[in-house]
Amino acid sequence: MLKQKNKSQHLATISLAVMAIGFLITMPIRDSLWGIILQGGFEAGLVGGLADWFAVTALFRHPLGIPIPHTALLPKNRKRIIAGIISMLENDWLTKESIRKKIDTLNFSEKLFSIIDKEIHSKAIQKNFINLIQHLIHTIDTKKIAPVIEKELKSQLYKLDTKNYLPLIIDQVMERKYDEKTLDIILKEVYEWAEKDSTKYKLGGLAVDAVENIKADGFMQFALKSFSNLVNEEKLGNIIQSLILKGVDSFRDPYNPNRKTLMIHIHNKLESVKNDEKVYEELNHLKTQLIGKWEPQEQIISLLNNLKQKAHDFVEEANFFNHYILPIIIDGLENLKATPEKVNSLETWIKQQITSFVDKNHTKIGKLVEENLERLDDKTLITMVETNVGKDLQWIRVNGAVCGFLIGLVLVGIKALL
Template sequence: MSRKKNNSQHLAKISLAVMAIGFIGTIPFQDSLWGTILQGGFEAGLVGGLADWFAVTALFRHPLGLPIPHTALLPKNRNRIIAGIINMLEKDWLTKESIRKKISTIPFTEKLFMLAENAITGQQVRNGITTLIQHLLHSVDSKKIAPIIEQELKTKLRELDTSKYLSLVIDQLISRKYDEKALDFILKEIDEWSSKETTKERLGRLAVEALENIKADGFMQFALKSFTNIVNEEKLGSIIQGLIKKGVVSLRDPYNQNRQTLLFHINSKLQEIKTDENLAIELNTIKEQLISNWQFEEKITEFVEQLRQKALAIIELPHFYDGYLLPLISKAFENLKTDQEKVMAIESWIQQLISTFVDNNHAKIGKLVEENLNKLDDKTLINMIESNVGKDLQWIRVNGAVCGFLIGLFLVGLKLIF
């Protein structure tokens, strides 16, 4: 740019020198027609060139170093020019509305997804994520985490409503027919117990003792005495054993009325337990005692340490990132991209964040321009402007000289005609 400015400045000087030389060179020939015409053209070109040189020079400095009024306009009006530039930037070119409008056309979320998807397969990101996970795992102190986990577990357990879960347990017992299974189990145990020889002997002995201890008068006493003389312990045991077995067999029959009545009674009692407030209070008391006496910190510490060591071992595997982590991250991205509601929420959040940032920092645009311009002294600022627009300004001088020359020829021609 500086070279172009020097070339155009050199051309402007040549044009002015040509006009001056032409004016001087035509003085001896001013009595002739063509001498008069050419002298008038060169004279007008010289005046135009000098006038434009003065005007262009006056923008940046005092012509010939003379403090002529209304010259060196840029240095004198530096603050006004900077203020005008800032005002133009803030209110015309880079307004808040124009920035927001431009921001709203940028799909930030889509671009972020593209950048992230490209980045996660790169070696630098692989190493960074793996190193970060390793650092986090090495930073885990199992002994410090264990009390926190234990306390949280106890808090959550205390929050459990025992009566609510008791009701759920009873419903599950009934729906899974555990009442029938429990009854069948008891009947099986009774059957096995009653089948034993020792049980028969015990039952017979207990029956005889019971009969002997019955107090009765008259005929009843005589009848009992006669009965005990006829049967012995073994016979009574066999009779009772047979009755028990017969009862067990009948109760095992799913269509037996006594069995149905018994199960109905059991179910009714289970339903009553659901609303038993005393039982609920007792269960909560037992729960609180168990939780208070629970000392599981050492086990939790051991469990957390085992998890940490396993995680570190997995990270050391060669295929950890590609085999474990990358598929998880990719799947998470795909799920997020297909969830339009979340994508719109992220986009709205980013747009709002940038919009707020623009609102809070819009004034800093002008401040930044002002600070950068104030760092430049007058000479540097003038050189910068001349480097960028100097070529066009120098062409004003060239055009002034050429146009002046042509206008001079035209005016001299008119004067000679009229």
């Protein structure tokens, strides 16, 4: 652009020089008819070229540096010119109405679908999508989320009604025969405790003390005295131990009537618990106390951190995007395209957002142009204008010289004829 400007400027200077040289050359032959005509043409061309040079130069600077009035028009009227450009942009070329009409003619959803269909399979999109997911995973603050999860978890636990779960637990206990298994465990522990020698002597000592501490009169006192003289701790311990062991064995036998009777009693008690409001009140009270004292925040943070790491590693897998994300996006787009109502709704929403953005920022177009122009000093601004329109301006000078020459020939010719 600068080369074209210099070329046209040189051409304008050359045309002016030609007119001046022609005028000087024709001076010796001005006594002849053709000399008069040619000199008049060159004279008019020189005057026209100089006049146009003055006019073009006066647009940008003072001709020959002389501060002639009404010259250097661009620097003097800079603010008015900028204001005119801004007004022209905002009120004539880029009005809100013209932008809205242009927006209405465009099909944004179709272009959006086309771009997605074209770019969704590219490696760059996949890489950026994975990086975005990993970034979102990394930005999750587990310490801030943990209290929220703890609160919600406790809230849900408080809402649990024991009446909905205790009957189920009791049914499972009887169905899986946990009551019998529990009884067998208790009987086994009792049997192991009762067969110990230390237990035998301890029971015998307790029995002797009990007999000696019985208060009776007359014959009963004599009988108890005689009995205590016949037995000792070991004998009484053997008797009691034997009774306990035999009793335990009988209850451990699945076919023993006593065991069956006990199990029926246990089952009846368990069934009655289902309708015992006091049991439910106690369980609810216990539940409230346990939940209130429970502090799972550290465990939740640890769990969330483990899930974050696993999610991060899972996203890094080579086929994660193609196997999980891409099918979801494609299916979602196909379903959206197949529903005209949704497409129209999307199109309307996009246009509303763009129109709203234009309405809010329309004045910034002029401000942006003004800011960019204000950054330029007069010299730079003049250089830009001359670079872009200087070619046409220099041709004005050329045309002025040529037209002046031709008009001069005609006028002098007419004058000579007359």
